[in-house]
Amino acid sequence: MVRATFRYYRHYLAFLLAIEEINTNSQILPNITLGYQIHDSCGMELKALSGALDISYGTMHPVFNNRVQFPSFYRTSPNEEAEIDGIVQILKHFGWKWVGLIISDDDTGYRGREKFTYALTSYNACIAFSSVLKYNFYIYFNHENNIFQEIERTTANVIVLFISIKYTYSFAHLFSMYNIPQKTWITSSFFPNVMVYRQEELEIALNGSLSLLVQEGEIIGFKQFFYGFSPNKYTKDELTTDTWEKLFHCYFPRVVTYIPGRTYKTCTGNETLSDADLSIYGDHNYRVTYRVYTAVYALAHALHNLYSAQPPANHWDKLVNLKNNVNPWQINAAVKNEFGSPAAKFDILKFLFLPNNNIQKRKIGNVNVLSSKEIYVHVDSSVNLGLPHFDGIPQSLCNDPCAPGSRKSKREGAPSCCYDCVKCVDGEMSNRTDAPECLKCPEDMKSNLQRIDCIPKEINYLSYMDSMGSSLTSITLMLFCSTAAVLGIFLKYWDTPIVRANNQNLSCILLISLMLCFLCTLLFIGRPTQICCLLRQVTFGFVFTISVSSVLAKTLTVIIAFNATKPGSKLKKYVGTQLSIILVILCSLGEMGISLGWMASNPPFVEADMISEKDFINLMCNEGSVIFFFNIIAYMGTLALLSFIAAFLAKDFPDQFNEAKNITFSMLVFCSVWVTFVPAYLSSKGSRMVAAEIFAILASSSGLLGCIFGPKCYIIYLKPELNKRETRVHII
Structure with missing residues (x-):
């Protein structure tokens, strides 16, 4: 749980850094000091929901794209539909047309399956199997075995994992119970949460997985703020002190119930985060953390735009009580993001689980989703994508491609990407792999023996040489x-x-x-x-x-x-x-x-x-x-x-x-x-x-x-x- 605690704590530190920078920058909000309140989403659900409906750094639900129903909602992370489009483009880039799919038993999973099915069909690919991961696996104890049997039985070498974050433990439990066959796994942005439940069986099966994660962003000065942070400056912030105690296994002096016979270490507030086991998170170029940081700045710039538009120009020194002078609808009008979503830019990461609890995350490419019809994919050709399970790029097709000289023929009762190969008849040819139809040769030409090209017909007449x-x-x-x-x-x-x-x-x-x-x-x-x-x-x-x-x-x-x-x-x-x-x-x-x-x-x-x-x-x-x-x-x-x-x-x-x-x-x-x-x-x-x-x-x-x-x-x-x-x- 230390890793999970640190992940969210890191977001919190980026939040604090943004507020401190804004409050010390007289160019953004002169004479205005930003404050904050943090509400537990479990203990104060209404307050947490109200905050999420203003600006969110991580909500990916596509329903919030509706600017009529949610006119004041802005996100700093791309919505999940763009993430699905990106995964589909990765599959298309590598020619994977026979793909397994595991989804979570919620709206996110079912929306994903519907969109995946439609998107794969658009380029003659199809889903080899589709399994639903249940949240409460203790009740649905047979469903894990069914998923394992699907994975074991399928001929697809590539499987897409599209599940919500809260299903991460159910997913990890599945991999700990069964010896999952070696496949190439394509995962959504939930995948970093799997690091919390690292187990040998899971690491063996998921070694070499490809994950689509929101593009990294650099927070200048965050590294110094990160290592120089002390909870002594925020003594009234229970989230800070509670997280600090979990990270360093110590306790701040306060009214607690002590268990007799147990030794308790006192927190001084001078402990350094570099001593914690945080190497899993790599350098200080962050993804979601960067979105938290930019969300605070988005709100600050909206306030700046709002008051800059009000006469007189020197009104900043007259502001006394911001709360009594600003209405939410005014801030909404000042936000310049028309659609409430940022540009959908993702990094493609390859995860390798190494000995001694080390994880190698290597960026191998990126995906830029401008629209559902305009998507750009770049992959580093020097990377061996097959490692460690395959030599080179694995193939994932329902059947072997039809060689030049033949055409695809629909297989009755099978999905559209499963087909038979029929050799072109005389007078027809195909010069590419998986040709849907054979091309008829011109009248003055015939197909060669391999049926891959048209060659001139011989001129026949009764010759003296015959x-x-x-x-x-x-x-x-x-x-x-x-x-x-x-x-x-x-x-x-x-x-x-x-x-x-x-x-x-x-x-x-x-x-x-x-x-x-x-x-x-x-x-x-x-x-x-x-x-x-x-x-x-x-x-x-x-x-x-x-x-x-x-x-x-x-x-x-x-x-x-x-x-x-x-x-x-x-x-x-x-x-x-x-x-x-x-x-x-x-x-x-x-x-x-x-x-x-x-x-x-x-x-x-x-x-x-x-x-x-x-x-x-x-x-x-x-x-x-x-x-x-x-x-x-x-x-x-x-x-x-x-x-x-x-x-x-x-x-x-x-x-x-x-x-x-x-x-x-x-x-x-x-x-x-x-x-x-x-x-x-x-x-x-x-x-x-x-x-x-x-x-x-x-x-x-x-x-x-x-x-x-x-x-x-x-x-x-x-x-x-x-x-x-x-x-x-x-x-x-």
Whole structure:
């Protein structure tokens, strides 16, 4: 109790020092001497309450902020709401989002819990548990065990203590009864009162605690006044003599009841306070004591302001009885603190309980609360906040933070700060810890494997360097060379029956158009350009139409030649004419008309498809008008179908070199390829779509080459005896 007695006695000495300084300073209250009366708050409650409602050095209740209900109340310490804001900012500064809370069973505790809950929610933190400390623990004997179980069970490494001063002993009793797990404790301004009840269990558990205390203030001259003070000057002040007796375990001569056999030490009044065990309080920069000192000066300056405003200017020497000349409302009007509260400035202290009853209090930072939305926190980065229980700054989270590349996902039935981590899907990324959402990458980019960044998508097109592109190019060149070789064979054997029998000119046109068809596929390979997109479909359509129309003309030539041999046939006049060439030209003009309409209305263009494939940008030719594209395919298909029908009808004509059967089979291959191409083309994307069309071109052209000219080359080289005029039954 010596420490508790000294704490309040120190406030009293600061009070006396302020009065003595004011009374000796002629500049503040000339010709006025301040006096004082001290009332025991237990014995004279009304007097104590009346004094507290004028100016208070320590009352922190926020209700007194109401200037309408309490117009004459002024405090020299910040209110408890500012203290709560400061503690919340400390939690926010260190990223502690999973916090335990112990409050006192009174208005202060419940107000604190409500404000803490709201404030923590504002930055996505939450309370891991909330326990209420009862004042009369002898009645509520189970509640201490419940609090201990909450502390032992929680995964929070940080616990906030927000209790009233009168609950200090209940708090100390809790720590003396149980082996409290090692945590980081954040305490309010009640914490210095714990020093009165120092116990080994309490010191072990609370070692390294952080406490938010009102900012220190220096009282100049107080140290000399402190050590030079003697109660002999205040013999009528029972508070002084009673405290002196408790501090030095002596008694002043007076009427007391002495116990026989006990030795009593007489107080002289010359004892020095430096002999008392007061090292716990450190130097003479005080907190609450400084507020007592400033409260007296606030009242003195209010009186000074009041009388300075009254004429005449030399009225100070005429004042005789201050009590009869000043009303309380006049003093209230003279106080210049509009809101009745000082600036909320706090120091952050770290308490270390050392051996030999020593306590190290180290200031590690400060908090300046300008308003509930404007709070500044500074913490000394060189301080090891984890000592002695943790290495470095402890973490206090409901779960491990979500690493970059993932996002938070709400955990059903759990508080808001408890969540699961879900990896970002393809095309999304997060590059910070605990990202609430994954960010979608731009269309031309994709997420990397770690999902922490967006990287450019690869440009995809059918390249000559790709395995598929190089393979198709090789096949194209091989087929082109094969067709050129067949053309060379036909030119070499130009006058042989088998070449002459099947219309030499149409055969050459067909072979040349097939060569061009093979070369057209090269327009589909490589990086698409606007020129290639414009040329490749119409060029292929025109050249391939010549090929199919040549086949149709060859078939019609066979039919005309066979029917012209019949008596009275009118088809004789068409034998040997240029009808077949005209037919090829007319069919080609039809194809040209469709192509010109396509180019004029909605021509193809280069397009970057960023949607079809998540990892690639498909650089492709947009056909512009799908209708025109399939019209070209349908036009060639119609010619092929007519050729198939005509060849099927002429397949049994009696001619040794009749190629109608070969044309029938070639058109069957042609139609099968392009019927299969349509669904394959529509279901493909990017380079696979281009490859499907190239395959259809090569397959159908190869079918024409192989089915029509393969048997002729076979006869020319392997059955030359059949390539004679006399073997023919009928020459076309």
